[in-house]
Amino acid sequence: MLGLKLFKLRGGVHPEGRKQLAAEHGIRSLPLPAELFIPLQQHIGAPATPVVKVGERVLKGQLLAAAQGAVSAPVHAPTSGTITALGDHVAPHPSGLPVPTITLTSDGAEQWLEAAGCATPLELAAEEIAAQVAAAGIVGLGGATFPAALKLNLSRNSGVQTLILNGGECEPYLTCDDRIMRERAPQIVEGIQLIARAVAADEVLVGIEDNKPQAIAAMQAAAQGSSVQVVVMPSMYPMGSEKQIIQVLTGKEIPAGGRPADIGVLVHNVATAYAVQQAIRYGRPLISRIVTVSGGAIKTACNVEALVGTPVQALIDFADGYAQPTARLVLGGPMMGQQFTHTGVPVVKGTSGVLALTASEIGQAEPSPCIRCTTCVRACPVGLLPLEMAAHIRASDLTGAVALGLKDCIACGSCSYVCPAHIPLVHYFNYAKGDLAAQERAKLKLEATKKLAEDRTARIARIERERAEAAARRKAAREAKERAAKAAAESEGAA
Ligand code: SF4
Ligand code: SF4
Known part of the structure; x- marks a missing residue:
């Protein structure tokens, strides 16, 4: 639907899109890597806990690590093979520091774990949809990586008027959402309907920027006859960020420090909707994602479906390597993505792009003093x-x-x-x-330590009090006994 009233986005910029580098390259599957490195923490929240051992053979889609606590997500085997290590491996993080990771050596068979799936997913109850989304390890694929099922449950409990599907993809270079909408629109629409059912949304909007005409056409065709409305938004950065897409499509603003649920809105990325559909219709957990490989230093920009755990170097090789010297490597988009240096880092659930940028693309001019131009x-x-x-x-x-x-x-x-x-x-x-996060962590730690010390002091005082009370009771009993004995002796003497 094109007629929905749009609200104005405050601020925003128009960086050069450079999407043409990869946009016309359809999604291709990467060759199966020999080894996959699957971090336990690919989401916001607690890391998953391994349920496999080194030497164990696993099937594709099998649970490797279970969610730990309320905010967490499980991880699954991206292919069949053998677990060859449980240890630290470089992580997709600017520090490049290693994180706990499961290493899976592929057997080349791609043998799936038998999965149930569901031929009539739109008849499932809301709670069942959320439970299956949780079991499939689905997280927000737009980059936020918040566990999707938790978002569904929180939103269902607080009530959702508007479900927004984010097809903005406003970051330059990235075309993975554009391609998935062009090529897998019917599956995305079914995923959207499942999410809408899980939260009982009154209104369902898919926001797509006007620089993706083929994606808009594909989604409109797939949504025909359903309650899903495709809304064309102007191209502007950061249209695809959660607060901004809500503002443009609904005119509502999330209060400072608040969440979309506070104003009756739930936002999910279009690729997340696809993952939901695959999990529920086919019983397939989230083990792969679409990644854009692009940037001026890349020889043949492309969009690939990569298994989680695939080393980034394999994606660069698939794109025919470098055409020019690389000044910066980025995971995600150039505006909000993370720089990295080690191409052994694995693709994770939140990896939307691998960019190799030239010096001229990043334009590193020396900063000068502020001229207060506003x-x-x-x-x-x-x-x-x-x-x-x-x-x-x-x-x-x-x-x-x-x-x-x-x-x-x-x-x-x-x-x-x-x-x-x-x-x-x-x-x-x-x-x-x-710095703030570190200060807050230190404050929490200090409070926890203080509480532990207070608890210990109280425990020692309680034990000492109980000991003294027991001693007093024993003494009183002894004295009572002595008094009774004395009284008995006296009465015997008197007799
Ligand atoms: S980085 Fe922060 S301060 Fe700068 S434009 Fe974005 S929201 Fe505003
Ligand atoms: S006011 Fe200062 S910091 Fe802001 S854009 Fe102008 S020069 Fe840059």
């Missing part, structure tokens, strides 16, 4: 004052930066992108948020 203020989609927040952070005044809304910053990088002085504003904000 361009960054106009670009900020959240309505913050980036120049003032950065000044407070530079002066080590985190409290002042928080008072100016640091916690509401979505780290979109729009301010840095437009700054004529090339000040890396978003780096300040990410650094400060890291």
Whole structure:
């Protein structure tokens, strides 16, 4: 549907899209890697706990590690083979530090674990849909990696008026969502209907930027006759971020520190809807995802379906390697993605892109002093004052930066992108948020330690009190006994 009223996005920028590098390359499957490195933590929340041992043979789709606690997600075997290690491996994180990882050596057979699936998924109860989504290890594939089932349950409990499917894909270079919508629209629409059923949504909107005409046409055709409405949005960065897509499609704003559920909205990515459909109709857990391999340094940009755990180097090789010297490697998009250096890092559930960018693409100009032009203020989609927040952070005044809304910053990088002085504003904000998180962790640790010490003191006092009370009781009993004996002796003497 094209007629829905759109609301204006505050701020935003128009970076060069560079999507043409990969957009016309259909999704291709990567050759099966010899070894897969599957991190236990691929989602927001607690890492999964391994349920397999080294030397064990596993089938494709078999559970490798179970969710641990309320906010967590399980991980499954992306292929059949043998578990050859349970240990640390480099992670898709800027630090490149190793994280607990399961190594699976493929047997080349791609032998699936027998799965039940469901021929009539749209008849399932809401709770059953959420339970199957949880068991399949589905997380937000737009990059947030929040466990999808938890979002479904929280939203069902708080009530959802509007379900939004995010097909914005506003980050330059990335075309994985564009391609999945073009090529797998009927499955996505069924996944959307399952999510809508799981949360009893009144209204279902799919927001797609106007630079994806084929995806729009495919989704409109697939949604025909259903209650799913495809809405065309103007191309602007960061249209695809959660707060902004809600604002544009509904006119509602998430209150500071709040969640979409607070205003009756649930947002999922279109690729997440596809994963939901695959899990429920075919019983297939989330073991692969579509990844865009692009950037000026890549020889043949492409979109690939990669198994979770595939080393990024295999994707670069599949794209025929490098055509030019690489100045920066990025996982995700160039605006919000993570830089990395080690191409042995594995594809994880949240990996939307692998970019190799040239020096001219990243344009690393030296920063100069702020000229107080306020361009960054106009670009900020959240309505913050980036120049003032950065000044407070530079002066080590985190409290002042928080008072100016640091916690509401979505780290979109729009301010840095437009700054004529090339000040890396978003780096300040990410650094400060890291500092804040560390301070909060330290505070929690201190509180926990204090509580432990208080509990210990109280326990010792209780034990001493109980000992003293027992001794007093024993003494009283002894004295009573002595008194009774004395009284008996006296009465015997008197007799
Ligand atoms: S855009 Fe850059 S130069 Fe202009 S006010 Fe903001 S920080 Fe200063
Ligand atoms: S990075 Fe933060 S401060 Fe800068 S434009 Fe985005 S939301 Fe605003």
